[in-house]
Amino acid sequence: MIIYQCRSCRTVLGTFADGESRIEALLETLTPEERDTIIEQVGDNRMVYVLCEHCQDALNRHPELYDLTSPLQ
Ligand SMILES: [Zn+2]
Numbered sequence: 001m002i003i004y005q006c007r008s009c010r011t012v013l014g015t016f017a018d019g020e021s022r023i024e025a026l027l028e029t030l031t032p033e034e035r036d037t038i039i040e041q042v043g044d045n046r047m048v049y050v051l052c053e054h055c056q057d058a059l060n061r062h063p064e065l066y067d068l069t070s071p072l073q
Pocket of ligand 1: 006052
């Protein structure tokens with residue numbers, strides 16, 4: 001399972017089956033560094049940490065509240 005979760009508020013944004021071509025293709029476009037940063041293997045699942053709309057909005061308004069170099073904190 002591939003689980004998209006907001007890295008800020010921890011809301012689960014969506015889950016996808018392993019091998020779903022649309023998602024795999026998307027993950028393929030990431031650089032190795034990006035993959036290391038936003039993808040974490042947890043048991044059988046792959047967590048993909050992104051920002052939900054709400055947090056993206058808050059980030060745009062208050063970038064000082066977010067440390068982009070430490071997305072997992
Ligand atoms: Zn969020």
